[in-house]
Amino acid sequence: MGKATIRRVVLRQLKQQREEDRRRKSEAIRRKVFRLMAFRRAHTVCCYVALPYEVQTWRMIEEMLLNGKRVVVPVVRRGTKRLQLSEVQNPTADLAPGTFGVWEPTPLSLRPVPPREVDFALVPGVAFDRRGHRLGHGHGYFDRLLSRLPRAAVTVGLGFRFQLLDRLPTAAHDRAVQKVLTA
Numbered sequence: 001m002g003k004a005t006i007r008r009v010v011l012r013q014l015k016q017q018r019e020e021d022r023r024r025k026s027e028a029i030r031r032k033v034f035r036l037m038a039f040r041r042a043h044t045v046c047c048y049v050a051l052p053y054e055v056q057t058w059r060m061i062e063e064m065l066l067n068g069k070r071v072v073v074p075v076v077r078r079g080t081k082r083l084q085l086s087e088v089q090n091p092t093a094d095l096a097p098g099t100f101g102v103w104e105p106t107p108l109s110l111r112p113v114p115p116r117e118v119d120f121a122l123v124p125g126v127a128f129d130r131r132g133h134r135l136g137h138g139h140g141y142f143d144r145l146l147s148r149l150p151r152a153a154v155t156v157g158l159g160f161r162f163q164l165l166d167r168l169p170t171a172a173h174d175r176a177v178q179k180v181l182t183a
Contacts, residue, residue, distance in 0.1 A: 029055050030063075045070070046118045047122045072087050072088065072113045121154070127163050130166060130167070
């Protein structure tokens with residue numbers, strides 16, 4: 001199967017998942033993240049703000065802030081096709097729907113953080129494979145961001161079990177994550 005077919009099939013599964021199941025599995029994944037030693041040691045965590053059908057991250061972001069983590073989230077820069085990172089201090093006040101419907105910091109709450117300061121990143125994907133390759137929505141934003149993070153940064157993909165496939169087709173520009181957590 002090609003990338004477009006895989007994307008279409010998995011997106012359909014994501015959108016058809018019952019909300020109760022999504023919440024329960026997202027909570028199980030949150031617990032797995034918080035048990036990781038690399039996460040516990042991390043100071044600056046990059047975390048995506050989930051679309052409604054993805055592994056939910058809002059509670060993770062709130063809990064990270066309560067635990068004293070510096071949390072940065074991606075902001076889409078359409079002109080450059082890049083993600084800028086911005087520190088979040090209060091998700092409810094700082095974030096609003098932005099590009100592609102993804103919640104991101106409002107212009108008034110933008111606090112830019114260079115990617116080199118990230119030591120742990122939680123990454124979304126439409127699908128992942130067992131080697132850490134990921135399939136996103138096809139725009140390449142996260143591949144470009146991952147290539148700008150420090151080599152020492154730990155990268156973790158979050159997905160539901162049905163999003164983890166044996167093998168995905170890859171291209172030279174694709175960036176893998178080091179670990180994939182599912183439930």
